[in-house]
């Protein structure tokens with residue numbers, strides 16, 4: 103288990119001599135075992151932040167660390183895993199084999215089978231375990247990608263619009279699955295979405311980005327599962343929309 107501590111983080115890209123400040127002076131502490139959602143307009147730096155956290159990009163300045171709940175344990179950044187908008191499965195492997203892939207070096211194959219079966223069951227994929235990615239729906243493929251990440255058992259799960267390409271019904275089902283998994287496992291989850299409803303439905307805190315900066319940390323003090331039509335839910339949503347769009351939604 104681990105949280106994420108981000109201090110004075112900056113990322114500058116250069117395109118044809120032009121400087122792009124994708125992230126400027128980001129300070130963000132995500133406590134171990136919490137679910138944080140990131141929202142903001144396109145280009146505000148959300149994906150860049152996830153890429154820096156998991157080491158796919160290097161920061162220009164600043165620091166990222168993974169403080170464990172128990173200070174005596176040293177958490178390595180390789181226990182961070184990312185789920186993208188597209189499932190990125192290996193087409194020549196079945197659902198079960200894709201999920202087992204991160205455990206390929208594990209010698210105790212019985213333990214691997216037990217872990218994979220646990221997540222096949224939890225994600226309602228047991229029936230499709232022998233199917234290849236080309237034979238399953240987008241929602242099943244995304245569940246397989248999530249299962250693969252959970253089999254790896256990371257300390258921190260990063261999710262970049264993982265439900266963005268799904269139809270509304272499948273998206274609702276996967277949101278509910280995600281909440282269940284979070285409540286069962288209490289992993290640290292950092293979830294990027296363009297959908298403010300989804301951000302409030304899932305996050306214990308919504309972090310709002312604007313042009314490479316954090317403009318607000320909005321706590322969501324509501325239990326799970328949440329009712330998107332409840333007054334409290336709508337109030338949080340309105341505040342976030344006002345910050346993003348700059349209009350008053352009252």
Ligand SMILES: Nc1ncnc2c1ncn2[C@@H]1O[C@H](COP(=O)(O)OP(=O)(O)OP(=O)(O)O)[C@@H](O)[C@H]1O
Nearest residue numbers: 115116117122124143144145146147148149150151
């Ligand atoms: N590899 C790169 N090279 C140059 N510029 C980049 C690169 N990656 C991102 N950027 C720039 O950094 C800024 C932030 O991009 P980023 O993808 O992090 O935003 P985002 O908030 O995730 O956007 P979206 O919601 O559309 O995915 C943008 O201006 C983008 O053009």
